[in-house]
Amino acid sequence: MKTDVKILKSDAEIKEDVLEELLWQPDIDETQIGVIVEDGVVTLTGVVDSYVKKSAAEKAIKGIAGVRAVADDIEIKYGNEYKRTDKEIAKAVANAMEWNPSIPEDNLNVTVREGWVFVSGEVNWGYQRNATKKTLEKLLGVRGVNVNQITIKQRVKPLDVQNKIINAFERAADIEAKGITVEVEGSTVTLRGKVHSIKEKEDAEKAAYKAPGVISVVNKLKVQFYPVKNA
Template identity: 35%
Template sequence: MNNPQLRQNIIEELDFEPSIDTSGIAVAVDDGIVTLSGHVGTYAEKVNAERATWRVKGVKAIAQEIKVRLPFEKKVNDDEVARRAVDILAWNTWVPRDAVKVRVSNGWLTLTGSVKWDYQRREAEKAVRKLSGVLGVTNEIALAPAIQATDIRQRINDALKRHAEVEAGRIRVDVSDGGHVHIEGDVDNWDERQAVERAVWSAPGVQFVEDRVRIL
Protein backbone atom coordinates (compact mmCIF):
# COMPACT_ATOMS: atom_id res chain seq x y z
CA MET A 1 0.00 0.00 0.00
CA ASN A 2 1.37 3.45 -0.90
CA ASN A 3 1.96 6.16 1.68
CA PRO A 4 -0.94 8.50 0.71
CA GLN A 5 -3.50 5.66 0.78
CA LEU A 6 -2.27 4.34 4.12
CA ARG A 7 -2.31 7.85 5.59
CA GLN A 8 -5.89 8.37 4.39
CA ASN A 9 -6.97 5.03 5.86
CA ILE A 10 -5.48 5.99 9.23
CA ILE A 11 -7.17 9.40 9.20
CA GLU A 12 -10.52 7.77 8.43
CA GLU A 13 -10.03 5.21 11.23
CA LEU A 14 -9.19 7.99 13.70
CA ASP A 15 -12.26 9.96 12.61
CA PHE A 16 -14.36 6.82 13.02
CA GLU A 17 -13.24 6.38 16.66
CA PRO A 18 -15.78 8.30 18.80
CA SER A 19 -13.49 8.59 21.83
CA ILE A 20 -10.98 10.84 20.02
CA ASP A 21 -11.14 14.52 19.06
CA THR A 22 -8.97 14.38 15.94
CA SER A 23 -8.92 18.13 15.27
CA GLY A 24 -5.44 18.48 16.80
CA ILE A 25 -3.87 15.26 15.45
CA ALA A 26 -1.51 15.08 12.45
CA VAL A 27 -0.56 11.86 10.63
CA ALA A 28 2.58 11.21 8.59
CA VAL A 29 3.46 7.91 6.87
CA ASP A 30 6.73 6.61 5.44
CA ASP A 31 6.83 2.99 4.23
CA GLY A 32 4.46 1.74 6.90
CA ILE A 33 6.08 3.77 9.69
CA VAL A 34 3.44 6.12 11.11
CA THR A 35 4.13 9.31 13.05
CA LEU A 36 1.29 10.66 15.16
CA SER A 37 1.80 14.23 16.31
CA GLY A 38 -0.19 17.21 17.55
CA HIS A 39 -2.23 17.36 20.73
CA VAL A 40 -5.32 15.96 22.46
CA GLY A 41 -7.23 16.91 25.59
CA THR A 42 -6.74 13.70 27.62
CA TYR A 43 -4.23 10.90 28.04
CA ALA A 44 -6.98 8.37 27.23
CA GLU A 45 -7.40 10.00 23.79
CA LYS A 46 -3.67 9.65 23.16
CA VAL A 47 -3.78 5.93 23.97
CA ASN A 48 -6.93 5.40 21.88
CA ALA A 49 -5.39 7.20 18.90
CA GLU A 50 -2.46 4.80 18.94
CA ARG A 51 -4.75 1.78 19.24
CA ALA A 52 -6.93 2.97 16.37
CA THR A 53 -3.85 3.42 14.20
CA TRP A 54 -2.68 -0.11 14.90
CA ARG A 55 -6.02 -1.42 13.63
CA VAL A 56 -5.23 -0.20 10.11
CA LYS A 57 -3.76 -2.80 7.78
CA GLY A 58 -0.27 -1.88 6.57
CA VAL A 59 0.93 -0.15 9.76
CA LYS A 60 4.34 -1.58 10.76
CA ALA A 61 5.41 0.80 13.52
CA ILE A 62 4.23 3.97 15.25
CA ALA A 63 6.18 6.99 16.47
CA GLN A 64 3.89 8.39 19.16
CA GLU A 65 4.50 12.15 19.46
CA ILE A 66 1.02 13.32 20.49
CA LYS A 67 1.03 15.66 23.49
CA VAL A 68 -1.69 15.92 26.11
CA ARG A 69 -2.71 19.57 26.38
CA LEU A 70 -5.20 20.23 29.14
CA PRO A 71 -7.37 23.35 28.91
CA PHE A 72 -6.38 25.76 31.69
CA GLU A 73 -9.72 25.40 33.45
CA LYS A 74 -9.35 21.60 33.52
CA LYS A 75 -5.89 21.46 35.08
CA VAL A 76 -5.88 19.49 38.32
CA ASN A 77 -3.34 19.62 41.16
CA ASP A 78 -1.14 16.57 41.64
CA ASP A 79 -2.56 15.82 45.09
CA GLU A 80 -6.09 15.71 43.66
CA VAL A 81 -4.98 13.41 40.80
CA ALA A 82 -3.30 11.13 43.34
CA ARG A 83 -6.42 11.00 45.53
CA ARG A 84 -8.64 10.16 42.56
CA ALA A 85 -6.21 7.46 41.40
CA VAL A 86 -6.13 5.83 44.85
CA ASP A 87 -9.93 5.90 44.99
CA ILE A 88 -10.49 4.41 41.54
CA LEU A 89 -7.98 1.62 42.22
CA ALA A 90 -9.73 0.82 45.52
CA TRP A 91 -13.07 0.55 43.67
CA ASN A 92 -11.66 -1.72 40.96
CA THR A 93 -12.39 -5.36 41.82
CA TRP A 94 -9.72 -6.62 39.38
CA VAL A 95 -6.90 -4.88 41.25
CA PRO A 96 -5.90 -6.39 44.63
CA ARG A 97 -6.51 -3.91 47.43
CA ASP A 98 -3.42 -2.02 48.62
CA ALA A 99 -1.21 -3.82 46.07
CA VAL A 100 -0.59 -0.74 43.90
CA LYS A 101 1.09 2.51 44.97
CA VAL A 102 0.59 5.84 43.21
CA ARG A 103 3.01 8.72 42.62
CA VAL A 104 2.13 11.88 40.69
CA SER A 105 4.52 14.58 39.45
CA ASN A 106 3.34 17.42 37.19
CA GLY A 107 0.42 15.37 35.95
CA TRP A 108 2.51 12.28 35.19
CA LEU A 109 1.32 9.26 37.18
CA THR A 110 3.63 6.36 38.18
CA LEU A 111 2.25 3.05 39.42
CA THR A 112 4.39 0.75 41.57
CA GLY A 113 3.79 -2.31 43.74
CA SER A 114 3.36 -6.02 43.02
CA VAL A 115 0.54 -8.23 41.72
CA LYS A 116 0.29 -11.89 40.70
CA TRP A 117 -1.10 -11.52 37.17
CA ASP A 118 -0.40 -9.27 34.19
CA TYR A 119 -4.13 -8.57 33.65
CA GLN A 120 -4.17 -6.98 37.13
CA ARG A 121 -1.25 -4.75 36.17
CA ARG A 122 -2.92 -3.73 32.91
CA GLU A 123 -6.27 -3.16 34.62
CA ALA A 124 -4.65 -0.77 37.11
CA GLU A 125 -3.18 1.31 34.29
CA LYS A 126 -6.45 1.25 32.35
CA ALA A 127 -8.32 2.52 35.41
CA VAL A 128 -6.14 5.57 36.07
CA ARG A 129 -5.33 6.75 32.55
CA LYS A 130 -8.87 8.08 32.01
CA LEU A 131 -8.71 10.38 35.04
CA SER A 132 -8.91 14.10 34.43
CA GLY A 133 -5.54 15.81 34.88
CA VAL A 134 -3.41 12.80 33.91
CA LEU A 135 -0.81 13.66 31.26
CA GLY A 136 0.80 10.23 31.14
CA VAL A 137 1.20 6.93 32.98
CA THR A 138 4.32 4.89 33.77
CA ASN A 139 3.44 1.35 34.82
CA GLU A 140 6.18 -0.06 37.08
CA ILE A 141 3.97 -2.64 38.82
CA ALA A 142 5.96 -5.87 39.24
CA LEU A 143 4.72 -9.43 38.92
CA ALA A 144 5.40 -11.83 41.79
CA PRO A 145 7.58 -14.73 40.54
CA ALA A 146 6.00 -18.15 40.99
CA ILE A 147 7.08 -20.81 38.45
CA GLN A 148 10.26 -22.31 36.94
CA ALA A 149 11.38 -21.26 33.45
CA THR A 150 10.77 -24.67 31.83
CA ASP A 151 7.22 -24.78 33.18
CA ILE A 152 6.55 -21.22 31.96
CA ARG A 153 7.74 -22.10 28.45
CA GLN A 154 5.49 -25.17 28.29
CA ARG A 155 2.48 -23.19 29.47
CA ILE A 156 3.12 -20.47 26.88
CA ASN A 157 3.44 -22.99 24.04
CA ASP A 158 0.22 -24.68 25.15
CA ALA A 159 -1.56 -21.30 25.25
CA LEU A 160 -0.34 -20.41 21.75
CA LYS A 161 -1.68 -23.69 20.38
CA ARG A 162 -5.11 -22.99 21.90
CA HIS A 163 -5.44 -19.61 20.17
CA ALA A 164 -7.30 -19.88 16.87
CA GLU A 165 -5.81 -16.54 15.73
CA VAL A 166 -2.20 -17.72 16.15
CA GLU A 167 -0.14 -20.11 14.03
CA ALA A 168 1.91 -21.46 16.93
CA GLY A 169 4.47 -23.09 14.65
CA ARG A 170 5.64 -19.67 13.45
CA ILE A 171 6.41 -18.42 16.97
CA ARG A 172 9.58 -19.27 18.92
CA VAL A 173 9.62 -18.91 22.70
CA ASP A 174 12.62 -18.76 25.04
CA VAL A 175 12.34 -18.29 28.80
CA SER A 176 15.15 -17.36 31.18
CA ASP A 177 15.22 -17.50 34.97
CA GLY A 178 13.18 -14.78 36.60
CA GLY A 179 10.31 -15.14 34.14
CA HIS A 180 11.88 -13.16 31.27
CA VAL A 181 10.37 -14.32 27.97
CA HIS A 182 11.75 -13.74 24.48
CA ILE A 183 9.38 -14.32 21.55
CA GLU A 184 10.09 -14.01 17.84
CA GLY A 185 8.60 -15.13 14.56
CA ASP A 186 6.18 -13.85 11.93
CA VAL A 187 2.48 -12.96 11.94
CA ASP A 188 0.14 -11.60 9.30
CA ASN A 189 -1.31 -8.59 11.14
CA TRP A 190 -1.37 -6.56 14.36
CA ASP A 191 -4.35 -8.46 15.83
CA GLU A 192 -2.42 -11.71 15.56
CA ARG A 193 0.63 -10.10 17.16
CA GLN A 194 -1.51 -8.91 20.07
CA ALA A 195 -3.01 -12.40 20.40
CA VAL A 196 0.52 -13.82 20.74
CA GLU A 197 1.34 -11.32 23.49
CA ARG A 198 -1.89 -12.06 25.34
CA ALA A 199 -1.14 -15.79 25.20
CA VAL A 200 2.35 -15.21 26.59
CA TRP A 201 1.18 -12.96 29.41
CA SER A 202 -1.55 -15.44 30.34
CA ALA A 203 1.10 -17.85 31.63
CA PRO A 204 1.70 -17.48 35.38
CA GLY A 205 5.26 -16.50 36.30
CA VAL A 206 5.91 -14.26 33.27
CA GLN A 207 7.68 -11.09 34.46
CA PHE A 208 8.91 -9.45 31.26
CA VAL A 209 8.32 -10.03 27.55
CA GLU A 210 10.78 -9.10 24.80
CA ASP A 211 8.57 -9.12 21.71
CA ARG A 212 10.39 -9.43 18.38
CA VAL A 213 7.47 -10.84 16.45
CA ARG A 214 7.30 -9.23 12.99
CA ILE A 215 4.25 -8.26 10.99
CA LEU A 216 4.65 -9.42 7.40
Protein backbone atom coordinates in the same frame (compact mmCIF):
# COMPACT_ATOMS: atom_id res chain seq x y z
CA MET B 1 -3.84 -21.87 -11.35
CA LYS B 2 -3.78 -19.70 -8.22
CA THR B 3 -0.65 -18.37 -6.59
CA ASP B 4 -0.05 -16.47 -3.38
CA VAL B 5 1.27 -12.97 -3.93
CA LYS B 6 2.14 -10.50 -1.20
CA ILE B 7 0.84 -7.05 -1.98
CA LEU B 8 2.86 -4.23 -0.45
CA LYS B 9 0.95 -1.06 0.23
CA SER B 10 2.51 2.26 -0.64
CA ASP B 11 2.95 4.88 2.07
CA ALA B 12 0.26 6.96 0.38
CA GLU B 13 -2.22 4.06 0.52
CA ILE B 14 -1.41 3.41 4.17
CA LYS B 15 -1.88 7.10 5.01
CA GLU B 16 -5.26 7.11 3.27
CA ASP B 17 -6.35 4.05 5.30
CA VAL B 18 -5.14 5.68 8.53
CA LEU B 19 -7.03 8.90 7.85
CA GLU B 20 -10.21 6.98 7.01
CA GLU B 21 -9.89 4.93 10.20
CA LEU B 22 -9.44 8.06 12.34
CA LEU B 23 -12.49 9.58 10.65
CA TRP B 24 -14.48 6.41 11.36
CA GLN B 25 -13.76 6.44 15.11
CA PRO B 26 -16.49 8.36 17.02
CA ASP B 27 -14.23 9.33 19.94
CA ILE B 28 -11.48 10.85 17.80
CA ASP B 29 -11.41 14.30 16.23
CA GLU B 30 -9.29 13.58 13.16
CA THR B 31 -8.75 17.32 12.59
CA GLN B 32 -6.56 17.42 15.72
CA ILE B 33 -4.20 14.70 14.48
CA GLY B 34 -1.50 14.78 11.83
CA VAL B 35 -0.33 11.64 10.03
CA ILE B 36 3.10 10.96 8.51
CA VAL B 37 3.93 7.61 6.88
CA GLU B 38 7.42 6.50 5.92
CA ASP B 39 8.28 2.90 4.96
CA GLY B 40 5.14 1.64 6.69
CA VAL B 41 5.93 3.45 9.96
CA VAL B 42 3.12 5.80 10.99
CA THR B 43 3.89 8.91 13.06
CA LEU B 44 0.96 10.62 14.76
CA THR B 45 1.25 14.29 15.70
CA GLY B 46 -1.06 16.95 17.10
CA VAL B 47 -2.64 18.00 20.39
CA VAL B 48 -5.57 16.43 22.28
CA ASP B 49 -7.12 17.16 25.67
CA SER B 50 -7.03 13.68 27.24
CA TYR B 51 -4.90 10.56 27.45
CA VAL B 52 -7.89 8.50 26.38
CA LYS B 53 -8.05 10.30 23.02
CA LYS B 54 -4.30 9.92 22.53
CA SER B 55 -4.50 6.20 23.26
CA ALA B 56 -7.60 5.74 21.09
CA ALA B 57 -5.89 7.30 18.07
CA GLU B 58 -2.89 5.00 18.40
CA LYS B 59 -5.03 1.91 18.99
CA ALA B 60 -7.30 2.68 16.04
CA ILE B 61 -4.57 2.28 13.43
CA LYS B 62 -2.68 -0.70 14.81
CA GLY B 63 -4.98 -3.18 13.10
CA ILE B 64 -4.51 -1.64 9.66
CA ALA B 65 -2.75 -3.93 7.20
CA GLY B 66 0.61 -2.57 6.10
CA VAL B 67 1.32 -0.56 9.26
CA ARG B 68 4.67 -1.82 10.55
CA ALA B 69 5.01 0.42 13.60
CA VAL B 70 3.46 3.49 15.24
CA ALA B 71 5.30 6.49 16.69
CA ASP B 72 2.94 8.49 18.90
CA ASP B 73 4.03 12.14 19.14
CA ILE B 74 0.58 13.43 20.10
CA GLU B 75 0.71 15.94 22.97
CA ILE B 76 -1.81 16.22 25.78
CA LYS B 77 -2.82 19.70 26.87
CA TYR B 78 -5.62 20.05 29.36
CA GLY B 79 -7.98 23.00 29.41
CA ASN B 80 -9.05 24.59 32.71
CA GLU B 81 -12.00 22.22 33.01
CA TYR B 82 -9.66 19.23 32.87
CA LYS B 83 -7.05 20.41 35.34
CA ARG B 84 -6.66 18.49 38.59
CA THR B 85 -4.24 18.90 41.44
CA ASP B 86 -1.93 16.02 42.33
CA LYS B 87 -3.97 15.52 45.51
CA GLU B 88 -7.17 15.17 43.49
CA ILE B 89 -5.50 12.75 41.08
CA ALA B 90 -4.11 10.67 43.98
CA LYS B 91 -7.62 10.35 45.44
CA ALA B 92 -9.04 9.31 42.06
CA VAL B 93 -6.23 6.76 41.70
CA ALA B 94 -6.96 5.24 45.12
CA ASN B 95 -10.65 4.91 44.25
CA ALA B 96 -9.95 3.36 40.85
CA MET B 97 -7.57 0.80 42.34
CA GLU B 98 -10.07 -0.09 45.06
CA TRP B 99 -12.84 -0.77 42.54
CA ASN B 100 -10.75 -2.85 40.13
CA PRO B 101 -10.51 -6.50 41.31
CA SER B 102 -7.51 -7.09 39.02
CA ILE B 103 -5.37 -4.63 41.02
CA PRO B 104 -3.94 -5.82 44.41
CA GLU B 105 -4.02 -2.33 45.93
CA ASP B 106 -2.69 -3.45 49.33
CA ASN B 107 0.62 -4.43 47.73
CA LEU B 108 1.13 -1.21 45.77
CA ASN B 109 2.33 2.30 46.58
CA VAL B 110 1.38 5.37 44.55
CA THR B 111 3.08 8.74 44.11
CA VAL B 112 1.67 11.58 41.97
CA ARG B 113 3.92 14.36 40.66
CA GLU B 114 2.73 17.02 38.21
CA GLY B 115 0.02 14.75 36.82
CA TRP B 116 2.31 11.74 36.46
CA VAL B 117 1.40 8.63 38.47
CA PHE B 118 4.24 6.39 39.72
CA VAL B 119 3.32 2.97 41.10
CA SER B 120 5.66 0.58 42.95
CA GLY B 121 5.25 -2.67 44.85
CA GLU B 122 4.81 -6.37 44.12
CA VAL B 123 2.16 -8.43 42.32
CA ASN B 124 1.74 -12.11 41.53
CA TRP B 125 0.87 -11.79 37.85
CA GLY B 126 1.96 -9.69 34.89
CA TYR B 127 -1.64 -8.89 33.93
CA GLN B 128 -2.09 -7.17 37.31
CA ARG B 129 0.67 -4.70 36.47
CA ASN B 130 -0.85 -4.10 33.03
CA ALA B 131 -4.32 -3.64 34.54
CA THR B 132 -2.91 -1.04 36.91
CA LYS B 133 -1.44 1.00 34.07
CA LYS B 134 -4.50 0.77 31.83
CA THR B 135 -6.91 1.67 34.62
CA LEU B 136 -5.00 4.69 35.90
CA GLU B 137 -4.02 6.24 32.59
CA LYS B 138 -7.71 6.73 31.76
CA LEU B 139 -8.33 8.96 34.76
CA LEU B 140 -9.06 12.63 34.15
CA GLY B 141 -5.98 14.84 34.59
CA VAL B 142 -3.45 11.99 34.41
CA ARG B 143 -0.59 12.79 32.02
CA GLY B 144 1.01 9.34 32.19
CA VAL B 145 1.50 6.23 34.34
CA ASN B 146 4.81 4.56 35.23
CA VAL B 147 4.59 0.98 36.56
CA ASN B 148 8.23 0.00 35.98
CA GLN B 149 8.81 -0.30 39.73
CA ILE B 150 6.17 -3.00 40.15
CA THR B 151 7.87 -6.37 40.50
CA ILE B 152 6.30 -9.75 39.80
CA LYS B 153 6.77 -12.87 41.89
CA GLN B 154 8.19 -15.93 40.15
CA ARG B 155 6.12 -18.95 41.20
CA VAL B 156 6.31 -21.48 38.38
CA LYS B 157 8.90 -23.25 36.25
CA PRO B 158 9.87 -21.73 32.87
CA LEU B 159 8.56 -24.80 30.99
CA ASP B 160 5.18 -24.43 32.67
CA VAL B 161 5.11 -20.76 31.66
CA GLN B 162 5.97 -21.65 28.06
CA ASN B 163 3.21 -24.25 27.85
CA LYS B 164 0.62 -21.91 29.37
CA ILE B 165 1.47 -19.17 26.87
CA ILE B 166 1.35 -21.53 23.88
CA ASN B 167 -2.03 -22.84 25.04
CA ALA B 168 -3.30 -19.28 25.44
CA PHE B 169 -2.24 -18.46 21.86
CA GLU B 170 -4.04 -21.55 20.55
CA ARG B 171 -7.25 -20.52 22.36
CA ALA B 172 -7.18 -16.96 21.05
CA ALA B 173 -9.18 -16.33 17.88
CA ASP B 174 -7.12 -13.28 16.90
CA ILE B 175 -3.66 -14.83 17.25
CA GLU B 176 -2.06 -17.12 14.66
CA ALA B 177 -0.31 -19.46 17.10
CA LYS B 178 1.52 -21.45 14.42
CA GLY B 179 3.53 -18.41 13.40
CA ILE B 180 4.85 -17.70 16.89
CA THR B 181 7.60 -19.34 18.94
CA VAL B 182 7.92 -18.81 22.68
CA GLU B 183 11.20 -18.79 24.60
CA VAL B 184 11.35 -18.53 28.40
CA GLU B 185 14.45 -17.72 30.42
CA GLY B 186 13.82 -17.10 34.09
CA SER B 187 10.97 -14.60 34.26
CA THR B 188 11.55 -13.20 30.76
CA VAL B 189 9.56 -14.36 27.73
CA THR B 190 10.78 -13.77 24.17
CA LEU B 191 8.31 -13.98 21.28
CA ARG B 192 9.55 -14.60 17.74
CA GLY B 193 7.85 -15.18 14.40
CA LYS B 194 5.45 -13.34 12.13
CA VAL B 195 2.01 -11.80 12.62
CA HIS B 196 -0.36 -9.92 10.34
CA SER B 197 -0.80 -6.63 12.23
CA ILE B 198 0.51 -4.57 15.12
CA LYS B 199 -2.67 -5.41 17.01
CA GLU B 200 -1.97 -9.14 16.71
CA LYS B 201 1.60 -8.48 17.85
CA GLU B 202 0.36 -6.62 20.92
CA ASP B 203 -2.35 -9.21 21.65
CA ALA B 204 0.33 -11.90 21.72
CA GLU B 205 2.39 -9.83 24.15
CA LYS B 206 -0.63 -9.24 26.40
CA ALA B 207 -1.38 -12.97 26.43
CA ALA B 208 2.21 -13.74 27.40
CA TYR B 209 2.07 -11.27 30.29
CA LYS B 210 -0.91 -13.13 31.75
CA ALA B 211 1.23 -16.21 32.46
CA PRO B 212 2.22 -16.53 36.14
CA GLY B 213 5.70 -15.29 37.03
CA VAL B 214 6.31 -13.35 33.81
CA ILE B 215 8.07 -10.06 34.57
CA SER B 216 9.01 -8.93 31.08
CA VAL B 217 8.16 -9.84 27.49
CA VAL B 218 10.64 -9.22 24.66
CA ASN B 219 8.43 -8.90 21.62
CA LYS B 220 10.44 -9.70 18.48
CA LEU B 221 7.41 -10.58 16.36
CA LYS B 222 7.54 -9.09 12.88
CA VAL B 223 4.52 -7.70 11.08
CA GLN B 224 4.04 -9.14 7.60
CA PHE B 225 1.50 -8.32 4.94
CA TYR B 226 -1.52 -10.49 4.25
CA PRO B 227 -1.14 -12.69 1.19
CA VAL B 228 -3.92 -12.45 -1.39
CA LYS B 229 -5.02 -14.94 -4.02
CA ASN B 230 -4.68 -14.07 -7.66
CA ALA B 231 -6.21 -16.18 -10.38
